[in-house]
Amino acid sequence: MNHQEFDNQFHQRLYHAEVPPPPAVWANVEEILRQRRRKRAFAWIFGGSLAGASVCAALWLFNQSTENATASGSLAAETTATPARQPAPALAAPTISEEAPLAEVPSTVNRQPSVVSAKSGTRNAGGAAQKLGGQFVQQPGVTDNQPVAHEKIAAEAGALIAHNMGNKAADLALLAVKQPFVASEGTEPPHRFAPIKPLWRKKKDAKHCYSFAQHGTSWLFDAHTGIARPARSFADVQPGFENYAAQRDQTERFAFGMTGGLRGSLVWGPFMLRTGLHYTQFTEVFENETVNSIRTIIVIDSTLVNGQWVKTEKTVREFGSKFSRSYNRFGMLDVPLLVGAEMRFGRGGVSLNAGGAANILFWKRGSVFAPTNQVDTPPSGTALEPFFKASTGFSLVGSAQGFWHIAPRTRVFVEPYFQRILKPVTVGSYPLAQRYNIIGVNMGVTRIIE
Amino acid sequence: MSEEELIRSCLRGVPQSQKLLYERFAGKMYGVCLRYARSSSDAADILQEGFVKVFTKLGQYGFQGSFEGWIRKIMVNTALRQYQRQRFDREESGLERLPDHPVDPDALSLLSEAELLKLIARLPDGYRVVFNLVAIEGYSHAEVAETLNIQESTSRSQLTKARRWLCEQVETMQNFKAVSGLQ
Numbered sequence: 058m059n060h061q062e063f064d065n066q067f068h069q070r071l072y073h074a075e076v077p078p079p080p081a082v083w084a085n086v087e088e089i090l091r092q093r094r095r096k097r098a099f100a101w102i103f104g105g106s107l108a109g110a111s112v113c114a115a116l117w118l119f120n121q122s123t124e125n126a127t128a129s130g131s132l133a134a135e136t137t138a139t140p141a142r143q144p145a146p147a148l149a150a151p152t153i154s155e156e157a158p159l160a161e162v163p164s165t166v167n168r169q170p171s172v173v174s175a176k177s178g179t180r181n182a183g184g185a186a187q188k189l190g191g192q193f194v195q196q197p198g199v200t201d202n203q204p205v206a207h208e209k210i211a212a213e214a215g216a217l218i219a220h221n222m223g224n225k226a227a228d229l230a231l232l233a234v235k236q237p238f239v240a241s242e243g244t245e246p247p248h249r250f251a252p253i254k255p256l257w258r259k260k261k262d263a264k265h266c267y268s269f270a271q272h273g274t275s276w277l278f279d280a281h282t283g284i285a286r287p288a289r290s291f292a293d294v295q296p297g298f299e300n301y302a303a304q305r306d307q308t309e310r311f312a313f314g315m316t317g318g319l320r321g322s323l324v325w326g327p328f329m330l331r332t333g334l335h336y337t338q339f340t341e342v343f344e345n346e347t348v349n350s351i352r353t354i355i356v357i358d359s360t361l362v363n364g365q366w367v368k369t370e371k372t373v374r375e376f377g378s379k380f381s382r383s384y385n386r387f388g389m390l391d392v393p394l395l396v397g398a399e400m401r402f403g404r405g406g407v408s409l410n411a412g413g414a415a416n417i418l419f420w421k422r423g424s425v426f427a428p429t430n431q432v433d434t435p436p437s438g439t440a441l442e443p444f445f446k447a448s449t450g451f452s453l454v455g456s457a458q459g460f461w462h463i464a465p466r467t468r469v470f471v472e473p474y475f476q477r478i479l480k481p482v483t484v485g486s487y488p489l490a491q492r493y494n495i496i497g498v499n500m501g502v503t504r505i506i507e
Numbered sequence: 508m509s510e511e512e513l514i515r516s517c518l519r520g521v522p523q524s525q526k527l528l529y530e531r532f533a534g535k536m537y538g539v540c541l542r543y544a545r546s547s548s549d550a551a552d553i554l555q556e557g558f559v560k561v562f563t564k565l566g567q568y569g570f571q572g573s574f575e576g577w578i579r580k581i582m583v584n585t586a587l588r589q590y591q592r593q594r595f596d597r598e599e600s601g602l603e604r605l606p607d608h609p610v611d612p613d614a615l616s617l618l619s620e621a622e623l624l625k626l627i628a629r630l631p632d633g634y635r636v637v638f639n640l641v642a643i644e645g646y647s648h649a650e651v652a653e654t655l656n657i658q659e660s661t662s663r664s665q666l667t668k669a670r671r672w673l674c675e676q677v678e679t680m681q682n683f684k685a686v687s688g689l690q
Contacts, residue, residue: 063615063642063673063674064642064670067627067638067643068642070615070620071542071620071627073535074538075538076534076537076541076624077533077534078533078551079547079551081551082533082551082554082555083530086529086562087526089555089559090522090559090562090563093563360679375631377632
C-alpha cells in the first residue's frame with residue numbers, strides 16, 4: 058500500500074465519521090448561549106435606558122425652557138395688544154361702520170381701517186363684514202339671527218382678507234380667533250414664538266429645587282454604580298527581584314473594574330459629611346506562554362515477544378510551549394468618611410469631597426508568577442494564600458460631583474473619584490509591595506430627606 | 508425543516524432550532540474534533556467552543572457553499588487554535604530510522620472507525636495535526652505551513668513520521684488480533 062492509498066483509506070473512513078458527542082456538551086453550549094443572550098439583553102437595556110434617559114432629560118429641559126418662553130410670549134402679546142384696545146367702545150357698541158351699518162355684530166371689522174377684532178358669542182344680526190379698499194361688504198350666505206361660531210366667521214373673514222390683502226392680515230384674523238385682542242396696522246403683531254431662554258438659568262427653580270436654606274440640616278441618601286480603573290504599582294522591591302517585578306508587569310494586564318455603593322450625607326448649608334458602603338471589583342488578566350515546557354509521560358504497554366505478552370514501560374518526553382491565562386479578581390469593600398462643600402446653581406451644582414476610607418482589600422481568585430518563576434495559583438481561603446491576604450487598611454479619597462435636580466428632592470449625579478489605597482494587597486514576606494490607586498466614575502441618584 | 512429554514516430560525520435566536528441544528532451536525536463534528544484532540548475530553552471542549560462560535564457567527568454564513576463545510580472549517584480552526592495554545596511535540600528517538608512498513612491493504616479495512624480514531628488520537632500532537640490536515644482534510648503542505656506557521660519541510664517530515672507511526676501501530680494491532688483470535 059503506497060502513501061496515497063494509505064491516506065485515502067483514512068480519508069474515506071474518517072472524513073464523514075460520526076460519533077455521538079457527550080450529552081453534557083449541548084447543555085454547556087446552551088448555557089453559554091443563554092448567558093450571552095442575557096449579557097446582550099442587559100447591554101441593550103442599559104444602553105437603551107441611558108439613551109432614553111438622556112433623550113427624556115433633553116426633552117424635559119427643552120420643555121422647561123419653552124414653557125417659560127411661552128409664558129413670556131403671552132405676556133408680550135398682551136402688552137402689544139393693549140394700545141389697540143383703546144377703541145373699546147367700538148367693541149362695546151355693536152354698530153361700527155359708518156358706510157354700511159351693521160346691527161349687533163359681535164365679530165366685526167372695526168371702522169378704523171384694517172382693525173380686525175373678534176369676540177366670542179353668536180351673530181344675531183347683520184352679517185360678517187370685511188373692509189375691502191375702504192368699503193365694507195356684507196358677506197353673502199350668512200343670514201341674520203343664525204348662530205354661527207365666531208371662529209368660523211373670523212376664519213372666513215381671514216380667508217377673504219388673505220385673498221385681497223395677503224397672508225399677514227389673514228394671520229392676524231386667524232390669531233384673533235385664538236386670543237381676543239385687537240390688532241391694528243400701526244401696531245406690531247405679537248411674536249408668535251418668543252426667543253427661547255438659555256437652558257442654564259441661574260435663578261433657583263422653586264418648582265424643582267429643594268431649599269436647603271429653609272430646612273437647615275438635611276440628609277442626602279444616594280445609590281450609585283460606575284466603572285473603575287485601578288493603577289497598580291510595585292513598591293519596596295527587594296534586591297534581586299527587579300526582574301521578577303518586570304516579569305509580573307509583562308504577564309499581567311488590566312481588564313475592567315466596576316463599583317457600586319450606598320451613601321448618606323448630612324448637610325448643613327453648603328457643607329456636608331458623607332459616609333456609606335462602597336464596593337469595588339477589578340480584574341487583571343494573567344497571560345503566559347511557557348516556551349520550554351517539558352512533560353514526561355510513562356507509557357505502560359504490552360508487547361508480544363516470542364508468543365508471550367510482556368509488560369513494557371516506555372518513557373516519553375514531550376517538550377513545547379504551554380499557554381496559561383487566568384482572570385485575577387480583586388475586591389474591595391470600603392466605608393468612606395468624607396467632608397464636602399456644595400455649590401448650587403439653579404437646579405444643578407457641584408460638590409467637592411475629600412476624606413478617608415477604611416477598606417478591606419482582598420484577592421478573589423487567579424494566578425500570577427511566583428517569585429520562583431512558577432505559575433502559582435493561590436488557593437482560596439485567607440490563611441493559605443501565600444502572597445495575597447485579605448487585609449484591612451485605609452485609603453484617601455477625593456471626588457467631584459456634578460448633580461442635577463430632576464425633582465425637588467431627587468437628584469441625579471455623576472461623580473469622578475480618586476482613591477489611593479495605603480496598604481498593599483500583598484503579605485509582608487512577599488518580595489514586593491503591590492499597591493493600587495483607583496480612578497473611577499460613579500453615576501447615581503440622590504434622595505433628599507429632612 | 509430545510510437547512511436554510513433552520514439556519515434562518517437560528518439567526519432569529521430560536522433555542523429549539525439551535526438544538527436541532529446542533530443535533531444535526533454534532534455527530535459529524537465530534538468525529539472531526541476527536542481526530543484533532545488528544546483525548547475525548549479535549550474533543551468535547553473543542554466541540555463546545557466550536558458550536559458556540561457557530562451560533563454567534565452564524566450571521567457571517569452568507570448561504571453560499573456547503574453549510575456543513577462552513578461548520579467543519581470552524582471546528583478545524585478551533586482545534587488548531589487549541590493545539591497552538593498548548594503545543595507539545597513528542598520526541599521519540601529512533602523513529603526516523605524505522606523502515607517503511609509494508610502495511611497489508613486489508614489491515615486498515617479490518618479496523619473500525621473507532622479504532623482508527625483511537626490510533627490517530629495516540630499520535631503525537633504535531634504529527635496528528637499535520638496528518639489530519641493533509642491526509643484527511645486534503646490541505647496542501649503549503650497551506651499547512653501557513654496555517655501552523657511552520658516550514659513546508661516540517662509539514663512533510665511530520666506527515667511521513669505520522670504515517671510510519673500509524674503503520675507501526677496498525678501492525679501491532681494486527682498482531683494483537685491475530686494472537687487474541689479476534690477479527
